Amino acid sequence: MPELIETPKQISASCLHQQGKYKQTNFGLYSHIRGTNVSYGDVNSLTPAVKAFVEESVALCQPDQVHICDGSETENKLLLKLMLEVGTIIPLPKYENCWLARTNPADVARVESRTFICTETKEETIPTPKEGVKGTLGNWISPADMDKAINERFPGCMKGRTMYVVPFSMGPVGSPLSKIGIEVTDSAYVVASMRIMTRMGAAVLAELQKQGDFVRAMHSVGTPANGVVERTAWPCDPERTIILHKPDANLIVSYGSGYGGNSLLGKKCFALRIGSTIAKREGWLAEHMLILGVTNPKGVKTYLTAAFPSACGKTNLAMLNPSLPGFKVECVGDDIAWMKFDANGDLRAINPENGFFGVAPGTSVETNPIAMKTVFKNTIFTNVAYTSDGGVYWEGMESSLADGVEITDWLGNPWNKSSGKPAAHPNSRFCTPAAQCPIIDPAWEDPAGVPISAILFGGRRPAGVPLIYEARNWAHGVFMGAAMRSESTAAAEYKGKIIMHDPFAMRPFFGYNFGHYVQHWLSMESHGKNLPKIFHVNWFRKGADGKFMWPGYGENSRVIDWILRRVNNEDCFLDTAVGRIPAQNELHLEGMKDQVDLTEIFSLPKDFWLKETEDIKNYFDSQIGKDLPKEIYLELKMLQERIENEL
Ligand code: GTP
């Protein structure tokens, strides 16, 4: 093939890539942005507003070169090669196109304490806590302090590096429910991951030419203040990490971390924090929820969403492999739902993401066979263990480990079962394309979304909270979301297992004052003709022996079956003080391998619920005060009365 010497400027780089003719070369007139070389991509493909954002970012961060991403296979290969060279990833020859990234051990999870929302007044961002109490429903930063934080970190932070310009769409490109973002980043790992997690590349730039709005997202893994990057394979600046959001300007700025929600800015930063503020303005909901479709033995299909806190079972429920005969589950999304009532009053949901960034430990052929069928091609694993036959390993995969295989832990050290610490980091993840999931729903990319008939809330509650209960009405359901609590997990920086308040599984992700958020949820009642029913589930109750009382995973289909019958208004429930639970014999346990003590798993200890509601009251009073709608205080009061009188 003849080498291309001169590139005619009207031909885009991506087009040349597809022809296999790419050679790092000068793109003539359009090869510079603010005097910085454009090493890849076509400046002409940027709208003036995008170009202005890139120019500003270049002036601030001073990268050596700019790469405008087209999302092509050739580009991806180039990035993988780069990452292999510097040691960011290692190949996993046991699988097809799979890679393992090992992070700096100081950069392994979201950093909630360093995540801020910037508004003129504090009240817009967080409820006003009681005097002397520290607010736990988000962190506020003033516009002046945000500017200061940026100016202390960003000038020159990309020296010696490439700035990638990543155009991405949350939701299918061109759908009326979708939103576009531009992320500039100095991490090839982020680019490769964004290519999986979002619709990324040239098609998004083309769409922007038609409609110009986009969210600006600036990301750098950072350069420590002393200028020394300790691990060139995973540069980061943990001491100065900061994640900033300015809803008014549709702006996200993230510095210092390359990990997950800190750096893949379409996910938590855009789809939830900025997304929830857009949703409030436009009258819809941006939620930390999975979406799944269930077909019952009669062939009736119903869609549900579920909000569980991080690492509490969304990916697993979204890919449920039903143990109950005749049921079929299909997956629309595993982490985020954008939901809006349509003209008929039906709540419709889309999954704004394009991939799964799922917790690896605990995923196995026994627990989540569907995920195991999804993740062994075209996947980037992060912080899992490595096997001597070129594969991966994590806690839970014991049964699929071949004899004689040696294991290297996530830190790169030899590991065996007596090492006394986990082989994979507890927050290690797979990043895999959603389209590969064998049970991906046929409507998962439907621009109109799927109709939602039930909303589940839930968390890790070792004591007192029953397997399932149903809200009496919408306001009671909204109260249940507001009162959610769960044991802390490795997805964020908390140590130990403390029971935390995590309303709507959104505590780390609210883009505005939680009190106003609850008001927004209450107001939805008047938009919906066919309001979804609301439930609370708990797969994690423990017995006196310290073991889970419920087998979980595929057996959760039995709970889903009851939910579907309630959606059809079947008279299969019993009223209790906390809500509706399955009546005698209405939770179908036929053929279940494990013995479950139903009396125990549905028991409602009075002392527990008195304390629980007291804790919720203290939380509401001290954290939210007057910002919490009075309807929610009323729901709490009625619940306390029922507990007093009925338990
Ligand atoms: P994020 O991606 O952080 O938002 O997490 P997630 O809510 O998607 O959680 P995920 O499904 O990845 O589950 C987290 C952990 O909980 C994994 O180790 C699972 O094996 C475990 N888990 C999920 N479902 C169940 C269940 O029904 N029972 C039990 N005992 N464990 C579960």
Ligand code: SPV
């Ligand atoms: C979560 O923590 O809820 C996640 C992982 O889904 S992250 O993308 O890192 O936020």
Ligand code: MN
């Ligand atoms: Mn999540």
